[in-house]
Amino acid sequence: MASPLRKRFPREMRNNLGKYLGIFLLMSVTIALTSGFLTAAHSISVIIDDIPATYHVEDGRFTTAFEATDAQLDAARDAAEDAGGIDVFANWSINADCTAESNDGRDCTLRTYVHRTDVDLAAYAEGRVPEAADEVAIDRVFAQNNDVRVGDAITLNGRSFTVCGIMTTPDNQALFQNNSDFTVNTLTFGVAEVSDEGFAALRAGGQQPAFTYSFTFSNPDLTLAERTDAEKDMVRALADADATVNDLTDAASNQGIGYAADDVSGDSTMWSVLLYIIIAIMAFVFVVLTSGTIEEESAIIGTLLASGYRRRELVAHYLALPCAVGVAAAVVGNVAGFTLMSEPMRNLYYSSYSLPPYYATWSWGVFAKTTVAPVAVLVLITLAGLVRKMRHTPLEFLRHETSKGGVKRGFALPERLGFTARFRLRVFLRNLGNFATLFIGIGFASMLLLFSLAILPTMTHYAENLRSNVVAEHEYTLKAPLELEGTDDERAAWSAVDELANVEGGKLSAAADAADELSRAGDALQAAADALAATPTAEGLATAQQAQDAAAAAQDRLYERVDDIAADLGKSRDDVVELLQDAADVDVDGDNVHPVNTRDNGAAKIEQAEKYAVYTLEYDRGSGNGTESITVYGVAPDSRYWDGIGVGSGRAVFGRGLVDKFGFAEGQTVSLYDKYADEAHDVVFEGDGFTWGSKSDMAVYMSLDEFNRLFGNDAGYFNAYASDQPLDLDARYLASDLTPADMDAIGEQFVGMMGDMIGMLVGLSVFIFLVFMYLLTKSVIDRSARAISYMKVFGYRDREISRLYVRSITLTVVVSLVACQPLIIGGLTAIFRAMLLAYSGNIEIFVPLFAIAEVVAIGFATYLVVALLHVRRIKRVPLALALKVQE
Known part of the structure; x- marks a missing residue:
């Protein structure tokens, strides 16, 4: 047979609507935000996990100071044979200066590639691949932040291009201009693709590309250690083949490839921890409120126990409403998170990272984290509190001797204190447990709020420090x-060397061999002519003729090689001969010879x-x-x-x-x-x-x-x-x-990235402030309802009663807000150090005084709203309550 106690549920819900509504809102809002984020994060993680196979992402890359020859690349391939071999792809790029009318002419840099078809394939969100020499496809996040659309005109290194596509590239999911940078730069840096003709046009402007070569291992099951060993062998082989390697980056340490996934994973952990902390605090709030209810109904519980009700029946009764509210909040929060909050949370990442088109993916793990686990934590903590509270005897319940959270009534206060001071102190001491929980709640909400308000000053301070390091x-x-210093002849000689460096190495070697051959033929011709002049004979004449023919043939071969070079450079034969003569003045193989x-x-x-x-x-x-x-x-x-x-x-x-x-x-x-x-x-x-x-x-x-x-x-x-x-x-x-301006861009970037998130955290912090303060201070008023009624009988006005009770709470709140700030700053410093240890750089937590003042001001302003509600509640305490029999 159903317990008759269930008939009390509607009345209890009606009488404690504010308490249960506050818990429901706080829990559902927290779960909605967390569920929305974790759903979006899980979907993004699935998308990122599919990128390597779908878009043929490189396993690593190396960059040489100058274009690698076929022999040098073959040396790298041979060095990786023990690891199963590699495929090497030219992945050259030019960092082109970019301006667009839509971004008010802001100076930007676009790392421009030829449209890639072998490795690091682009995912197009709009438009198509570039085909003409004046067409360009640009990164989606860069386009979004600079208000560039398909069909717009932009300039790259002074050349006009038409945007034909908006895309993302798998090796630049996070837009790091340099792999060692601390943060992405989505405002002034982006990625672009052009056609072969477009890339050649950019090179024609005189800017040399970054000679980057991406590689993929034939064996996909290599461990990171095995890959690293193979890559070290490749670098040694390249160096032995006279290639200067400026950079080697494995995909695992390439922030452009791995940073977004790490960030999503780290943020998911942070949001999960945040959820469980809030749920745990809410569970303790439940314990405090339920304890207050048990104390208020102590005589009834004692009577029920004396009448034969078992403790487990009463525990189940007082656990039912918190569980029902928790389950309802979890369900509503999860539904709202998946349907309403998923898209805003997704946009937090898609506005910062260049990822392929989004699609939502259901996760039972996220459901368990945001629905099953919170309800389980809530039920277990509330159950533990109830079991502990129910250990008293029926007689202790009947005598109202169950409260051990505050200081006993018989505690003597100094006589020199006035009545008002002693009364307020008594209110504080009798509700010490409530106020301790209130302090913890205020501290947690203050930490979240201070973190929200201090993150931008911290990052701005970090950018200022970086600026000072330049x-x-x-x-x-x-x-x-x-070398900057040099004569005009030296500059002309090195200019010739630089220009000839654009010629295929084999053609230069062939030209050098032909020149040597011509020189030897000339020496032989001169020797034959000298011998013929000394002793004219028919045999000497034939030798001289043979030497002349050999010299003519050598000259023809040299001109043939020169003509090949002239075709590559688009110059005449005479111009190339002049270049070769100028370049001959440079001893490029000499010791400690620096270009001019x-x-x-x-x-x-x-x-x-x-x-x-x-x-x-x-x-x-x-x-x-x-x-x-x-x-x-x-x-x-x-x-x-x-x-x-x-x-x-x-x-x-x-x-x-x-x-x-x-x-x-x-x-x-x-x-x-x-x-x-x-x-x-x-x-x-x-x-x-x-x-x-x-x-x-x-x-x-x-x-x-x-x-x-x-x-x-x-x-x-x-x-x-x-x-x-x-x-x-x-x-x-x-x-x-x-330049120092590059460091300024970091602060600007963080403002753009964190703005929406900070607003959300500030709103959540204020909401937590409001609910915690309301619930815990409401408990103080509820426990004092009979005393308030007595005071009304004795002639105290509502305003006077409010001064005694509400001001006691006000002083506690103000002291808590101020006293917890040093603890919070120390806690944030420790959290920052732990969070950022695995990241490059050192961020010094910077909490300006105005941020601390804002936390105190926001917290107190939130409390004033709560205090007004309590003043109304005091007015509604009936006089009849003092006439009810307590035992």
């Missing part, structure tokens, strides 16, 4: 040493430019957190740009961010690994006096001489210039130009 208006990185810049920058610019060297090594973070990219600089001890850095005498100076992140001790030897040379280099940290830069500086500095000794370079080696004035450098040797 010591000059331009930091030019070179593919090889390039073919463009004269003038004495003033050359004087203020400063040589330095730069190289990237890796540091093992430990605990399976991957490796940190560490930039090693070799600078002049008396540098004008790194003023007072203190390098020299074999000392290494560490960036402050590096020391702050890893906590190096004075005298500690730090091992830095060179993945290209497969060797480690040890540097010693000599203490706090040998640090430099901001807390975002992740570099190691040493003198240029020490740098070259460490890496075994020639004494005069360098590969970069620092300059406050722009330099006109040969594009063939220029790798990158880093």
Whole structure:
């Protein structure tokens, strides 16, 4: 037979509608947001998992300083034979300056490829592939953020192109301009594809492409370690074949390929943890509220127990409504999440990452996380609280002796305190458990709110630190040493070398052989002529004729080779001969011979430019957190740009961010690994006096001489210039130009990426504030309802009663809001360090005072809304309640 207690459910729901409605809204909204996000994240993960097979993603890539010859590529293929072999594909690109009318002429960079059909295939969202020389397809996220559409005109390196397609590429799912960058750049950087003719037109402007070669292993089951070993063998083979390898990146460490998947996975974990924390806090709120209900109905429970009801029946009764509310909230939240919140959550990622077209995928795992698990957590915690509360005897229930959460009524307060102060203190002490839970709830909501308000200042501060690390208006990185100073003849000679470098190596070798043959034939002809002049004979005349014929044949062969080169360069025979003569003045095989810049920058610019060297090594973070990219600089001890850095005498100076992140001790030897040379280099940290830069500086500095000794370079080696004035450098040797404006773009990028998410987190934080404060402070008023009724009988007005009770709550809320801020900042710092340990760079948590003030102000403003509701509730407490028998 059904328990008659079930008849109390409607009345209990009606009398506690505010409590159950608050719990329902908080739980359903939280689950809706989490379910929407996890559904979108799961669908995106499925899409990302399908990308490698669908779009033939590379297993890795290497970039050479100059175009690799067939022999060099064959050497790389041969080196990978033990791993099952590789296929190598030319994947050249040009970083083209881009402007479009739709983005107000903002200067942007588009990494432009020839439309690829073998590897890293594009997924077109709109339009078609480029076919004509003036057509271009651009990345979807870049197009979206710059308001570019199919049919619009853009310029690449000053040439006009028409956008014929909007697409995404699998090797640029996250738009990192450099693989070592901390964040994507979707505002001023993008990817594009053009036709063969379009790419040739861009090259005709004088800019050399990045000579990147992508490769795929024939054996798809290789482990990462096996792939890494094969790639090291490939780099050695390329170096042995006289190829200069500037970069080697496995797909696993390519942020353009793996960052989006890692971000989705990490965010999914964060949202799941957030959900369970909120559910756990709500469950404890349930325990507090249910305990209040049990205390309020203590005499009834005691009577029921004395009448023969079992404790499990009463536990089931008081568990029923919380369970029903929890199940209803989970179902409603999940439905709302899948139908309403999935698309906004999807857009959070599709506005930042270049992914193929989206399609939703159902996941039972997400359903279990957002429906089954929250309800189970809620039921178990509430059940534990109820079982603990129900352990009292019937007599204790009848005497209202079940409350142990506050200070007993007999606790003596100082007599010197006034009545009002003692009364408010008594309210606080009797509700100590409620207020402790309120403090935890306020702390959690404040942390979420402060995180939301501090993330943009933190990232802006990080970008400012990065900007301060750029010591000059331009930091030019070179593919090889390039001298700025030189004579006109030297510039002409190196200009000829650069121009001839665009010719297939085999043709140049053939021309050189033909020239040598002509030279030998000329020497033989001269010798025969000299012999004939000394002793004229018929035999000498025949020898001279043979030598003349051989010289003529050698000259014809040379002209044939010259004509082949002339056809490649589009020049006349005489122009090519002149180029060959100029290039002959350069001893390209000489020791420590550096090319000379073919463009004269003038004495003033050359004087203020400063040589330095730069190289990237890796540091093992430990605990399976991957490796940190560490930039090693070799600078002049008396540098004008790194003023007072203190390098020299074999000392290494560490960036402050590096020391702050890893906590190096004075005298500690730090091992830095060179993945290209497969060797480690040890540097010693000599203490706090040998640090430099901001807390975002992740570099190691040493003198240029020490740098070259460490890496075994020639004494005069360098590969970069620092300059406050722009330099006109040969594009063939220029790798990158880093400016302070590039760092400013990071802050702007974070504002664009995080804006929608931050608004959502702020809204959720305020909502949590509102519900927690309402439910927990309502419990204080409910427990004091009889005392409030007595006070009304004794003649106290509603306003006076509100001052006694509401102000006690107000003081607790204000103290909680202020007192928890230092704890929150410490907690956020620890969370940030733990979260970002596995990411490159060092982000210093930056919480401006205005953010703390906003948290306190928002929290207090939210409480004022709650306080008004409590004032109304006090007015509604009836006088008749004081006349009811309590025992």
